[in-house]
Amino acid sequence: MSPRTLNQRGPDIGDPPPAWRRISIPLIAVIFAxxxxxxxxxxxxxxxxxxxxxxxxxxxQLLRTDIWPIWIGLPLGLMDDLFSGAPIGSAVFLWxxxxxxxxxxxxxxxxxxxxxxxxxAAVLIAFIQTISAKLSHSHAPWGHMLQLVAPQIIISSLLxxxxxxxTAMLDKFRLKRG
Amino acid sequence: MASPANQRxxxxxxxxxxxxxxxxxxxxxxxxxxxxxxxxxxxxxGFAHLRIAAHELTAPVARATxxxxxxxxxxxxNISAYVHAGxxxxxxxxxxxxxxxxxxxxxxxxEQTRQLKGLLKLQETDKMGIANGYxxxxxxxxxxxxxxxxxxxxxxxxxxxxVRGADGLIGxxxxxxxxxxxxxxxxxxxxxxxxxxxxxxxxAQISGSGYGDLDVRTLNVANNPFRPGDILVTSGxxxxxxxxxxxxxxxxxxxxxxLARPLADPAKVDAVSVLRPYTPSSIxxxxxxxxxxxxxxxxxxxxxxxxxxxxxxxPATKASSTTATAPRP
Numbered sequence: 417m418s419p420r421t422l423n424q425r426g427p428d429i430g431d432p433p434p435a436w437r438r439i440s441i442p443l444i445a446v447i448f449a450x451x452x453x454x455x456x457x458x459x460x461x462x463x464x465x466x467x468x469x470x471x472x473x474x475x476x477q478l479l480r481t482d483i484w485p486i487w488i489g490l491p492l493g494l495m496d497d498l499f500s501g502a503p504i505g506s507a508v509f510l511w512x513x514x515x516x517x518x519x520x521x522x523x524x525x526x527x528x529x530x531x532x533x534x535x536x537a538a539v540l541i542a543f544i545q546t547i548s549a550k551l552s553h554s555h556a557p558w559g560h561m562l563q564l565v566a567p568q569i570i571i572s573s574l575l576x577x578x579x580x581x582x583t584a585m586l587d588k589f590r591l592k593r594g
Numbered sequence: 595m596a597s598p599a600n601q602r603x604x605x606x607x608x609x610x611x612x613x614x615x616x617x618x619x620x621x622x623x624x625x626x627x628x629x630x631x632x633x634x635x636x637x638x639x640g641f642a643h644l645r646i647a648a649h650e651l652t653a654p655v656a657r658a659t660x661x662x663x664x665x666x667x668x669x670x671x672n673i674s675a676y677v678h679a680g681x682x683x684x685x686x687x688x689x690x691x692x693x694x695x696x697x698x699x700x701x702x703x704x705e706q707t708r709q710l711k712g713l714l715k716l717q718e719t720d721k722m723g724i725a726n727g728y729x730x731x732x733x734x735x736x737x738x739x740x741x742x743x744x745x746x747x748x749x750x751x752x753x754x755x756x757v758r759g760a761d762g763l764i765g766x767x768x769x770x771x772x773x774x775x776x777x778x779x780x781x782x783x784x785x786x787x788x789x790x791x792x793x794x795x796x797x798a799q800i801s802g803s804g805y806g807d808l809d810v811r812t813l814n815v816a817n818n819p820f821r822p823g824d825i826l827v828t829s830g831x832x833x834x835x836x837x838x839x840x841x842x843x844x845x846x847x848x849x850x851x852x853l854a855r856p857l858a859d860p861a862k863v864d865a866v867s868v869l870r871p872y873t874p875s876s877i878x879x880x881x882x883x884x885x886x887x888x889x890x891x892x893x894x895x896x897x898x899x900x901x902x903x904x905x906x907x908x909p910a911t912k913a914s915s916t917t918a919t920a921p922r923p
Contacts, residue, residue, distance in 0.1 A: 453734045454652045457660035459741055459861040460734035461781055461806030467735040487620035493627065498648035501733030501740045504641040505630025512624035549737040551631050553783045553804075560783075564737055564804045 433591050441590040442476045442483060443492070445583075450496040463565060466572040467545065468579075469496045473511060474540060475576075475583035477518040478533045489515045506551045510544045533580070538573040545569055639753070639769065646771035649742055653774045656730040656742065723867035725749035729764075729860055730774070737804055739782035741860055745868070746771045754834065756869045762840035762857035763787070763828060764866050777866075780841070780856050781806050789841050790829040791820075797829060800842060800854060808842050811851040820844050820852035836872040 432438075450469030458465070473492060476483065489511030496507040521528070521536055545568060549561040634640050675682070727745035745751055747770050757764045757777050765779040778785050781802040789810075790797050796819060800808045810820060824844040830837030842854035 451648075451652050454649065454731050454742065455655040455659060456734075457656060457663050457731055458734055459729050459732045461739070461779075461859075461861060462804065463735060463737050465734035469735075485616045485620075487616055487623055490620070490623040490627065498645050499652070499733075500736040501645075501738035502736045503631045503634040504644065505627040505632075505634060508627025509624045509631060512620050512627065515620065551635060552737050554635050556783050556804075560804070561737070568735075 429593075431593060433593060437590055437592075438483075441586055442480070445586055446472045446476065446492050447495050450492075451499050454499050463549075463568050464571065466568065466575050467496075467500070467541070469500070470507075470511070470514075470541065470544060471537075471572060471576065471579045472583060474514060474518070474537045475580050477515060478537060479580065479583055479587060481518060481522040484515075486515050486519060487512065489513075500548075502548045502552050506548050507544075510547060514540050514544060530577075530580075534573075534576055537576050538569075541572045541576075542569045545572075642769040642776075646769050646774070646776065649774055649776065650771050653730060653742065653744075657744065660728075660730055723758075723869050724755065725751060726865055726867045727751075728865050729777070729863065732779075732860070737783070739779040739785075739802060739804065740768065741765070741777045741779055743767070743775045743777050743866070743868070746773045746775045748773055749868075751775045751868050755871050756835050756839075757866050758839055758869060759858035759860075759863035759866045761859075761863070762842070763835065764858055764860055764863065766834065767868065779860055780808060787835060787841060788829050788831045789826040792825040792827045792840075797831070798826065798851075800826065803853075806856075807845075808854045808856060809848075809851060810842070810844060810854050818847060818849075818851065820847055822846060824852075825857075826854060830872055833872050836869060 446469055449472040452468055453465050469492075473489075473496075490508055493507035493509070493511035494504070496511070497504045500507065517540060518536065521532075525532060545565045546562060549565050550556075550558065553561065725745050727743050727749070730742045730744050732739070732741040741764075743751070743757065751767055751770045753767055753770055755767045757766060763780060765777045765782070765785060768776045768778045770776075779802070780787065780800070781804065783802050783804045786799055786801045788797070788799050796812065798810050798812045800810050803809055810826065812819065822844055825840065826842045826844070828835040828837055828839045828841055840857045842856050844852045844854045846853045
């Protein structure tokens with residue numbers, strides 16, 4: 417073995433994972449999840465597909481509150497608005513609001529169990545989807561809008577553990593050494 | 595799970611400042627976002643270019659997945675066609691016999707129609723579509739019912755053009771991009787279409803319910819005249835949608851109207867065509883000579899029932915500065 421290969425700088429034990437992976441994986445995951453529904457050949461007659469961008473965003477926030485600054489909802493929400501069809505700016509506002517809520521609970525509840533996360537996410541999804549629907553159709557009555565988004569809220573809440581599992585897998589890859 | 599990394603900045607003035615700045619950015623941005631959302635409710639097309647640009651990016655993937663999954667479902671169809679070949683053959687034979695009988699009947703009617711049209715000196719209006727395309731994908735996560743059309747300005751598509759499938763009306767073009775365009779589907783809550791009942795020309799209007807069905811309301815609210823099975827077609831009143839495109843079939847009566855189902859399901863429709871918008875000038879062009887534009891609906895009903903249809907169309911011609919003295923049979 418030549419001295420050159422011996423001296424080559426490789427990953428050492430204790431090295432942090434490369435920065436590109438630490439930073440880009442969560443961002444790419446959320447943006448891709450926002451855009452995914454418009455890449456599938458699916459013509460939906462009602463809003464039944466879960467808001468995947470929002471779900472992943474909440475999962476990352478709840479799993480790793482400290483990876484993002486509190487204003488991360490502004491750019492990510494804007495990306496989601498471009499693909500979701502809701503009025504531009506609605507997710508910018510609602511996702512940043514969600515950030516505030518998650519940060520608040522991260523400081524208040526010192527020991528969070530999984531069902532705490534689940535509950536916080538479910539309430540936030542219900543709130544965000546309802547307000548977003550109302551912002552899209554401001555003249556429509558509240559009752560009709562609730563009826564419209566209720567199936568989506570239930571499906572999204574039930575799918576939350578799967579999305580959390582997916583986020584954890586991505587997080588493992590993100591923090592893999594070397 | 596333990597609390598994640600403590601965000602309290604401690605004594606460091608620099609850390610305190612940066613945390614404070616982050617909060618200021620977040621609050622300002624969120625308020626700005628809310629204002630933007632309210633603004634784009636007032637002016638829905640304000641940021642349309644930004645949105646269509648985003649869709650231009652994802653459209654190639656949508657095209658690819660559609661091609662892939664389309665061919666997979668095609669294989670499915672072929673296999674089931676082999677399995678059901680015997681049944682299908684028998685059924686098709688009987689249908690063919692029926693169709694032949696009907697063809698003989700309609701050929702007589704066709705001749706009659708031709709003569710009557712010649713009598714009325716009707717001009718065949720240009721109903722040719724501008725372009726044909728297919729629906730690629732749709733916004734499936736929000737309450738807006740928007741579909742992405744595979745063609746855009748490159749094929750002459752522009753905002754405001756009606757879109758129809760073989761079975762009926764699909765919606766209208768909301769924004770046209772360079773190679774894709776967004777279609778506001780009939781079932782969107784904000785989409786209102788003036789229609790009339792094909793049977794007798796009763797004017798009504800439909801609006802989307804947001805989950806696929808349509809709400810039907812009459813314009814004169816004396817009583818509820820709808821029955822399940824009523825076919826609704828576009829009336830052409832107010833322009834935009836050309837008259838006599840099939841729209842929906844009534845499935846259930848409600849207290850204040852009826853619930854209808856679109857005849858063309860955007861999820862199942864194969865190809866759609868983009869039509870020229872029906873403008874008041876084309877209404878006038880149609881109403882040139884002595885016919886006054888009050889065209890009896892010859893295709894929907896035989897001659898004796900044509901009178902109510904012509905009275906229903908009278909308001910459209912009235913609006914276009916012609917006198918509404920329709921020739922009564």
